[in-house]
Amino acid sequence: xxxxxxxxxxRIKDSDIYFSFIKSPTAVFSTIILIIIFFCSFxxxxxxxxxxxxPSSLSLMDAFTPPSWTKDGLAKFILGTxxxxxxxxxxILYGSxxxxxxxxxxxxxxxxxxxxxxxxxxYFGGKYEMIVMRLTDVQLTVPSILMAxxxxxxxxxxxxxxxxxxxxxxxxxxxxxxxxxxxxxxxxRAATLVEKNKDYVSASTIIGVSNIIIMIKHILPNIMRPxxxxxxxxxxxxxxxxxxxxxxxxxxxxxxxxxxxLIRLGNDFLFSGEWWITFFPAIFLVLLAFSIxxxxxxxxxxxxxxxx
Amino acid sequence: MKFTxxxxxxxxxxIIFASNNAIAKTIKWSMQGDSLTLDPHAQNEGPxxxxxxxxxEALVTRGLDMSIGPxxxxxxxxxxxxxxxxxxxxxxxxxxxxKMTSEDVVFSILRAKQPTSDFKEYxxxxxxxxxxxxxxxxxxxxKPNPILLNxxxxxxxxxxxxxxxxxxxxxxNWDAGQETFSATNAMGTGPFKITLREPNTKTVFKKNGKWxxxxxxxxxxxxxxxxxxxxxxxxxxxxxEIDIVTDAPVQDLARISSSGGHKVESTPQMRTxxxxxxxxxxxxxxxxxxxxxxxxxxxxxxxxxxxDIEAIKKKVMRxxxxxxxxxxxxxVTGYTKALDKRLPYDVDAAKKLLADAGYPDGFDVELRxxxxxxxxxxxxxxxxxxxxxxxxxxxxLFAQTKSKHFKELKDNQxxxxxxxxxxxxxxxxxxxxxxxxxxxxxNKVNFSDSDVDAAIRVMEGEVDLDKRNAAIAKAWKxxxxxxxxxxxxxxxxxxxSKSNVDVPIRPNNEPLFRFSRVN
Numbered sequence: 001x002x003x004x005x006x007x008x009x010x011r012i013k014d015s016d017i018y019f020s021f022i023k024s025p026t027a028v029f030s031t032i033i034l035i036i037i038f039f040c041s042f043x044x045x046x047x048x049x050x051x052x053x054x055p056s057s058l059s060l061m062d063a064f065t066p067p068s069w070t071k072d073g074l075a076k077f078i079l080g081t082x083x084x085x086x087x088x089x090x091x092i093l094y095g096s097x098x099x100x101x102x103x104x105x106x107x108x109x110x111x112x113x114x115x116x117x118x119x120x121x122x123y124f125g126g127k128y129e130m131i132v133m134r135l136t137d138v139q140l141t142v143p144s145i146l147m148a149x150x151x152x153x154x155x156x157x158x159x160x161x162x163x164x165x166x167x168x169x170x171x172x173x174x175x176x177x178x179x180x181x182x183x184x185x186x187x188x189r190a191a192t193l194v195e196k197n198k199d200y201v202s203a204s205t206i207i208g209v210s211n212i213i214i215m216i217k218h219i220l221p222n223i224m225r226p227x228x229x230x231x232x233x234x235x236x237x238x239x240x241x242x243x244x245x246x247x248x249x250x251x252x253x254x255x256x257x258x259x260x261x262l263i264r265l266g267n268d269f270l271f272s273g274e275w276w277i278t279f280f281p282a283i284f285l286v287l288l289a290f291s292i293x294x295x296x297x298x299x300x301x302x303x304x305x306x307x308x
Numbered sequence: 309m310k311f312t313x314x315x316x317x318x319x320x321x322x323i324i325f326a327s328n329n330a331i332a333k334t335i336k337w338s339m340q341g342d343s344l345t346l347d348p349h350a351q352n353e354g355p356x357x358x359x360x361x362x363x364x365e366a367l368v369t370r371g372l373d374m375s376i377g378p379x380x381x382x383x384x385x386x387x388x389x390x391x392x393x394x395x396x397x398x399x400x401x402x403x404x405x406x407k408m409t410s411e412d413v414v415f416s417i418l419r420a421k422q423p424t425s426d427f428k429e430y431x432x433x434x435x436x437x438x439x440x441x442x443x444x445x446x447x448x449x450x451k452p453n454p455i456l457l458n459x460x461x462x463x464x465x466x467x468x469x470x471x472x473x474x475x476x477x478x479x480x481n482w483d484a485g486q487e488t489f490s491a492t493n494a495m496g497t498g499p500f501k502i503t504l505r506e507p508n509t510k511t512v513f514k515k516n517g518k519w520x521x522x523x524x525x526x527x528x529x530x531x532x533x534x535x536x537x538x539x540x541x542x543x544x545x546x547x548x549e550i551d552i553v554t555d556a557p558v559q560d561l562a563r564i565s566s567s568g569g570h571k572v573e574s575t576p577q578m579r580t581x582x583x584x585x586x587x588x589x590x591x592x593x594x595x596x597x598x599x600x601x602x603x604x605x606x607x608x609x610x611x612x613x614x615x616d617i618e619a620i621k622k623k624v625m626r627x628x629x630x631x632x633x634x635x636x637x638x639x640v641t642g643y644t645k646a647l648d649k650r651l652p653y654d655v656d657a658a659k660k661l662l663a664d665a666g667y668p669d670g671f672d673v674e675l676r677x678x679x680x681x682x683x684x685x686x687x688x689x690x691x692x693x694x695x696x697x698x699x700x701x702x703x704x705l706f707a708q709t710k711s712k713h714f715k716e717l718k719d720n721q722x723x724x725x726x727x728x729x730x731x732x733x734x735x736x737x738x739x740x741x742x743x744x745x746x747x748x749x750x751n752k753v754n755f756s757d758s759d760v761d762a763a764i765r766v767m768e769g770e771v772d773l774d775k776r777n778a779a780i781a782k783a784w785k786x787x788x789x790x791x792x793x794x795x796x797x798x799x800x801x802x803x804x805s806k807s808n809v810d811v812p813i814r815p816n817n818e819p820l821f822r823f824s825r826v827n
Contacts, residue, residue, distance in 0.1 A: 055697035060619040083624070084690055161706075255705065268538045271546075272559035 020302045027298040030291035037288055041097040048090035053256060058085045064269075067276050080276040082262075083269065088276060091262060092284050098258040099288075102172050103239035109177030110238075111231055114184025119223065121185070122192030123215055133189065136182035144179035144237075145244055151175035152250045165253045172251055176241045180234055187230050191223035225303040232296035236289045243285055259285045333826040334529040335809060337819070338541055338550045340680045341710055342508045342534040346494040348464035349419055349479040352426040353714070354579075354681075354730060357462065358554075358818045359532065362513055363403075364464035364496035367394055367413065367445075368457050372812050372823055374639075374734070376457050380408070380465055380497065381445075389452035389771060396443040402467045403501040403516045410439035415468035417447070424481040429741055429749060430459050433768055451769035454776065458733035470495045483718050499523070499822040500530060508534055513821075525824050536680050536709075545570065545804055551826075552811055554819060556804035558626040558683060564804045573813045574628065577801040579730040580635045581682055583675075583692070583794040584722070585611070588754030592723045594674035594704070597667070602723070602753075606665035608791040612651055614658040614699045615692060617797060624687045629797040634788055635729050635739055637798045639815075642736030642780035647788060650795070658699045670700025676717070676725040681710040683799050689726055717752050725752065728799065730816060736780045737767040744787055755792040759783075 012018055021027050040047050051057060062085035066073045073080065079088035121132040139147065155171040156164060164171075195201065196219065204214050239259075245251040246260030257265065259281050266278025343359035344351045369379040381394040400408040417437045420427040435450040449456060471477055476490035494502045499519045504512035513530040533550065535541040538557040544550040546567055556564060556572060565572040585602040586592070592600050601607045617631040630637075633648040662670060677689035686707045693703045703724070717725055727750070731738050742748050745764050746756040759782070766779035787793075803813050811824040 055694040055703075056700075058694045058697075060616065060623050060691050060694065063623040083687060084694060085623075268557065269559055270539050271542050271563045272557075273563070274559070 017302060021298070024298050026294045030294035030298075033287065033291045034295065037096065037291070038100070040093050041100055044090065044093040044097060048087065048093060050087040050090040052086040052091040052094055060085050064274055066274075079280050082266065082277045083274075088280055091257065092259070092281050095257050095259045095262050095281065096284060096288065098169070098252055098256060099239050099242055099260070099285075102169060102176065102242045102252075102258065103235050105173040106176035106180065106238040106242070107231055107235045109173060110180035110234065111184050111227065113177065114181035115188045115220075115223075115227055117181070118185035118188035119192050119215055119219065122189035123196055123211065123219065129189070132185065136185050139179075139182045144176075145241060147179035148172075148175040148241060148245055149248070149250060151178055152245065156250075165255070168252050172242060172245060175245070176238050179241070180238065183230050183234065184227060187226045188223050191226055192219055195219050195222050229296060229300045229303055232292060232299055236292040236296065239285070239292070240289055259288075332528045333526050334531060334551075335527055335811070335821065335824065335826060336531045336533055336549070336551045338533050338535050338544065338553050339555045340534065340536050340538070340541065342532070343511070344711055344714075345480055345482055345491040346502065346505065347476070347480040347482075347488065347490040348466060348494070348496070349416075349422075349425040349427050350482045350491065352430070352462075354817060357732075359511065360464055360494070360496075361498070361818055362500045362530065362821055363494045363498045363502055364466065365498050366463055366465060367396075367460045369461050370816075372814065372820065374815065376461060379461075380413070384457075390449050392447045392449070392456065393440070394445045394447065396445065397520060398443050400497050400520045401518045402470065402497050403495055403518055404467075404470065405518060406467060406469060408465065408467070408497055409442045410445045411442075412468050413437075413445050413465050414439050415471065416465040417463060419466070419471070419477070419479060420463050422478050424483075424486075425479040426482065426749075427463060431463060432741075452771045453768060454771055454773075455733055455735045455737060458735060458738075462732050465497065466490075467495060483715065485715075499525070521822065523822075525822050526826060527821060527824055530821055542804075545806075548806070551809045552803060552805035552819075554801070554803050554817060555683065556802045558628045558802065561626075561628075561802055561804070569807055570804060571807050572802055572804045574800055574802040575813050575815050576630060576637070577730075577799040577817055578637055578639065578732075578734075578815045579682075579728050579799045579801075579817070580632050580637055581685075581688070581726065581728045581796045581799060582632070582635050583611075583796065584725050584727055584753040585794070586723050586753055587792070588756070589723070592671075592673055593721070594672065594723050596672040601665065601667055601671050601673075604665045605791060606661045607667065608794070609651065610658040610661035610665070610699060611696060611701065612658075612791055612794050613654045613661070614701075615695050615794065615796070616653045617650060618653070619695075620688060620691050621797065624684050624691055625797070625800075628683070628800040628802065630800065631797050632795040634784055635743065635793060635795055636731055636736055640731050640734050640736055640739075642777065642784060644781075647784050655698055662699055662701070668700075670702060672702045672704070673724050675703045675705050676713060676722045677705060677707040678710040678713040678726065679707040681713070682726075682728045683801070685726060688796065718749075720752065722752055727752075732816060735767075736784065737764065740764045740767065740783055740787075744783070744792060753792060755787070755790070757786055757790070760786050 062081050063083050065077050065081040067080040068075050068078050077087050081087055117132050121129040152171055152175050159167050201214060201218060204218055242251060242258060243260030246258050247264045251260055252258050262281035263278050269277050339355060341355050343356045344353055345356060348360045348364045365379050367379060367381040368376050371377050380400060381396055384392060384394045386392045396410055402408055414437045420431060433449045433451060433453045434447055436448045438446050440446050474489040476488055480486050480488040480491045492505050499516055499521060500513040501516045502511060503514045511532040515528050535544060541553055542557060542560045545553050561572050564570050585608055587602050589600050591598060621627060621629045621631060631650055633650045636643050675689055675693060677686055679686040689705050689707060693705050696703050729739060729743060741764060742750045744751060744755055744760055746761055763779040763783035767776055770776040801817050805811060808827045811819050
């Protein structure tokens with residue numbers, strides 16, 4: 001078949017991946033949930049009428065309104081309000097936007113760093129490979145959350161307090177990214193070791209293509225499958241790491257709360273019966289991480305030829 | 309046979325130890341913050357004094373009913389308005405067995421007058437102290453002082469010998485971050501002694517067997533275990549890990565009292581929460597206007613009237629607060645209901661005042677807040693940020709732990725800050741002397757008014773009560789009209805404990821474990 005005549009859409013539709021996707025209810029289900037969450041988070045201004053981060057729009061007298069279906073609930077606050085009178089639904093959506101931005105950026109950062117080091121290590125071998133791989137071994141002995149806490153602590157020492165709130169999100173991305181890169185480095189090195197002895201690489205070397213071009217143009221596309229699988233699962237891990245750090249109070253400042261910050265703020269009201277302040281952000285976080293993990297599982301099953 | 313003997317011996321030891329543990333009465337006490345230092349003269353702060361009070365004693369003290377009574381001194385008399393004689397108990401020993409004499413009292417009072425002491429303003433009128441004999445102390449004041457006994461009730465007595473041996477002759481310089489032996493060790497004449505001190509983690513007090521007093525308590529050990537997070541503290545109480553919490557979170561009181569094995573007690577606390585605004589700086593450190601809007605009374609009043617204190621009371625404090633018009637509370641000399649009335653909450657008036665003052669679009673400023681000192685302190689500040697946002701004042705909140713908050717305030721780093729003030733002497737003079745007098749150590753708004761300063765001098769030296777009360781009333785009127793601070797509310801405190809733990813609640817939030825019982 002001459003694939004040039006087919007549109008991109010048709011190519012996707014005819015692919016094995018699409019077929020396997022359609023046949024997997026969990027993949028379809030989790031994708032739908034993720035699309036809804038992504039849409040609501042990134043177009044939150046269109047979805048909710050409230051801006052929970054504008055202090056002048058809040059009324060303290062609205063504080064602690066329970067969800068709308070309970071006895072004292074109000075229809076205008078579907079999931080109730082928190083202790084400052086902020087609408088829970090819009091706060092969660094604004095918060096999940098921050099969580100998603102941090103999660104994605106951290107994974108992309110870890111992916112570029114990890115794949116870059118892993119690919120070159122696998123390709124060049126020798127002492128360089130040994131150093132890089134021992135570095136990943138060392139880092140894997142340190143729990144990633146501890147690593148992230150360490151980076152955040154150092155950053156707090158270096159950055160002045162006035163700057164810290166603005167820089168908090170970048171520090172968080174860096175901290176989570178730096179704690180996740182060894183996974184990517186290991187996987188991409190292993191895949192590179194398989195690929196580099198194949199004929200197409202030898203052929204390129206013989207006709208004199210430079211090492212950089214071989215790595216980027218020829219090997220990289222062929223090792224992307226396992227890397228993407230790791231990346232999807234890493235996204236869920238990064239979002240949870242961000243929530244953990246924010247829950248511990250070292251993440252983004254409470255004025256622009258992420259999901260973890262919201263859970264922490266609601267934690268104080270667990271005993272007093274105002275369960276919705278911590279319950280809904282927590283459920284939302286679970287739903288988000290669960291959907292990404294389901295999608296990651298499906299990708300691993302589909303993209304990993306050894307399992308087929 | 310030998311083996312059975314061994315078994316018998318082991319069983320016997322086990323029974324002895326087990327029964328010992330059953331007799332031992334331990335109270336595990338928790339609150340959100342810890343004592344800042346064990347040095348009894350280094351920090352004049354609530355939880356610090358609460359801890360010191362169990363170990364150290366003063367010449368006179370307030371009992372359960374808050375009235376002044378004898379402690380280390382059995383009686384006292386003033387031979388003329390400026391000369392006092394205190395007659396000490398002759399049976400008092402420090403917890404290391406050493407006898408307490410008038411030398412120790414003289415040493416302690418002079419120590420509390422040194423520059424690094426946080427109590428030097430307390431007893432600034434004392435001009436000399438000397439030991440007449442082993443159990444008589446003479447104190448001279450620079451002018452007649454009607455509240456000397458009140459002030460002395462907070463000057464703890466330490467051992468001169470112990471302080472000399474441990475290089476603690478001068479109080480720890482807390483503001484400069486100095487570490488001394490006396491900051492982590494304590495040795496006093498009180499009913500308890502400290503056997504373990506891990507700041508912010510665990511402090512263990514053991515019964516002082518050498519205490520002179522009549523033992524009314526049945527406690528052998530107190531453990532102070534600070535838990536910063538409110539929910540964790542309540543969980544620890546409900547699970548039985550903690551016996552008493554002396555700052556139970558207002559939102560959890562219903563849950564605790566409904567749990568069966570626990571009880572909750574509340575009482576109006578002798579503490580007023582307020583906001584301070586630096587009125588002297590030429591330019592706000594965190595502002596955006598290039599000048600200092602707080603210099604104008606209209607601006608201060610606008611902020612005052614923009615705060616909906618009833619909403620804070622209802623939603624943040626769950627009804628457990630009393631809106632305040634002045635920084636003092638019922639029971640203090642000089643307090644009146646009329647003074648305590650607040651300016652009305654009025655957003656439109658506040659906006660107009662801001663516009664009249666030349667800030668129609670508001671301004672930026674940072675609000676500094678402690679997050680582990682007062683009841684719901686950070687939540688109050690967050691609410692204030694929202695309310696001031698409604699009149700265009702863009703406030704950014706900076707909440708941090710109390711030790712940093714207080715230290716940076718003393719360092720003059722605050723434009724706009726939260727503070728709470730108790731009045732241990734139950735006299736208005738204490739408030740003026742620390743918060744309003746020109747250059748006073750906690751006058752971080754840099755308020756200065758010569759009439760107020762003159763009135764403070766009258767409060768210190770006037771023995772005619774009518775004249776003195778007139779001076780207090782005049783001073784309150786001036787500072788209230790000037791809006792030197794933004795008063796918020798008088799705190800109501802709640803203690804939650806297991807039903808079998810009986811620690812009498814006191815309006816100054818200071819537990820007296822020597823009156824406590826575990827049944």
